[in-house]
Amino acid sequence: MELLLQFILLCLGFAMLGKGSDWFVDGAAGIASRFGISELIIGLTIVAMGTSAPEAAVSIAASFSGSAGITVGNIVGSNIMNILVILGLTAVIKALPVEKGTLMVEMPIVIGITVALYFMGLDGMLTLMDGAILVAIFVAYLSYLYISAKQNMDIDEDEEHGYSLTHDICYMLGGATVILIGSNVTVDAAVAMAKFFGVSDRIIGLTIVALGTSLPELFTSVTAARKGRVGIAVGNIVGSNLFNILFVIGISSMLIPIPFAKEFMLDMYWCIGAAVMLFVFSFTKRTVERWEGLIMLAAYGTYLFMMW
Numbered sequence: 001m002e003l004l005l006q007f008i009l010l011c012l013g014f015a016m017l018g019k020g021s022d023w024f025v026d027g028a029a030g031i032a033s034r035f036g037i038s039e040l041i042i043g044l045t046i047v048a049m050g051t052s053a054p055e056a057a058v059s060i061a062a063s064f065s066g067s068a069g070i071t072v073g074n075i076v077g078s079n080i081m082n083i084l085v086i087l088g089l090t091a092v093i094k095a096l097p098v099e100k101g102t103l104m105v106e107m108p109i110v111i112g113i114t115v116a117l118y119f120m121g122l123d124g125m126l127t128l129m130d131g132a133i134l135v136a137i138f139v140a141y142l143s144y145l146y147i148s149a150k151q152n153m154d155i156d157e158d159e160e161h162g163y164s165l166t167h168d169i170c171y172m173l174g175g176a177t178v179i180l181i182g183s184n185v186t187v188d189a190a191v192a193m194a195k196f197f198g199v200s201d202r203i204i205g206l207t208i209v210a211l212g213t214s215l216p217e218l219f220t221s222v223t224a225a226r227k228g229r230v231g232i233a234v235g236n237i238v239g240s241n242l243f244n245i246l247f248v249i250g251i252s253s254m255l256i257p258i259p260f261a262k263e264f265m266l267d268m269y270w271c272i273g274a275a276v277m278l279f280v281f282s283f284t285k286r287t288v289e290r291w292e293g294l295i296m297l298a299a300y301g302t303y304l305f306m307m308w
Contacts, residue, residue: 003196007190016029016182020175027172029229034165045142046172047220047232049247060074072121072260075244076267078214079114082211082237083274084300086218090233091293094225098282101148106238107279113137113245114275118268119261126253134250141242142206146152179216185217270303 090096095106113134120130218239224233252258277299281292 006189013186017219020178021223024175030168088293088296091288096288126258131253138246
């Protein structure tokens with residue numbers, strides 16, 4: 001009976017994720033259209049921060065609870081999954097065009113800050129100074145996005161909008177809320193089922209929990225790609241990876257020094273490699289093709305095999 005209940009909750013969680021993602025993407029696209037902001041900018045900011053809420057909540061809460069070591073594993077694992085699994089799966093469903101600005105600015109920044117995080121962790125600790133540097137870069141990046149959005153804003157006063165601004169905001173906030181609740185329900189049910197079948201805590205952490213905090217990004221990107229909102233799909237993942245390192249790790253390490261275990265160095269190689277792979281695939285024809293998405297998924301399978 002307990003197993004059946006958890007299975008029902010798992011199905012309910014996925015249903016909530018699907019519906020919440022529909023609302024979230026529609027609301028974000030409506031806001032972008034209304035204010036003449038590109039969907040990419042919306043994806044890099046509001047959508048990325050909204051879907052990264054689980055990672056932020058887990059990592060910052062871990063700092064306050066004295067379990068700061070969770071922060072690095074949570075963020076590094078999520079960033080690897082964001083690129084290799086989420087963008088990989090999204091590309092398999094629909095080839096993803098990549099805007100020139102994302103290719104020449106955001107992707108190199110992701111590679112650069114991931115490499116910087118690796119070097120910051122070589123001494124085994126992320127300190128207040130490290131956190132301050134990451135947060136300063138985050139503020140500078142947001143300033144760049146703000147200037148870019150203003151320069152490229154194109155508001156058409158005569159354009160008819162199907163819904164009011166209040167409707168779009170409510171759809172976006174409501175969708176985000178349903179996504180977060182759905183991800184929690186899904187993770188709790190999946191963990192309970194895994195424990196029922198005797199799966200170890202380590203395997204659960206590497207797979208179910210890591211996937212759980214990335215479920216908002218997964219459903220949002222797949223839904224955006226399915227609806228033809230490619231800017232949101234790509235911007236969501238690239239922006240989430242930027243937000244995870246610069247804001248989440250930055251704020252967490254400013255609150256309390258974060259231990260950076262040597263075991264994470266191998267994960268950092270994979271995290272850097274995933275970012276470089278995305279850049280290379282995007283550089284050719286400025287599109288992540290379906291076959292490239294399959295390679296990304298295969299790479300993640302290899303990563304899991306090595307971890308086990």
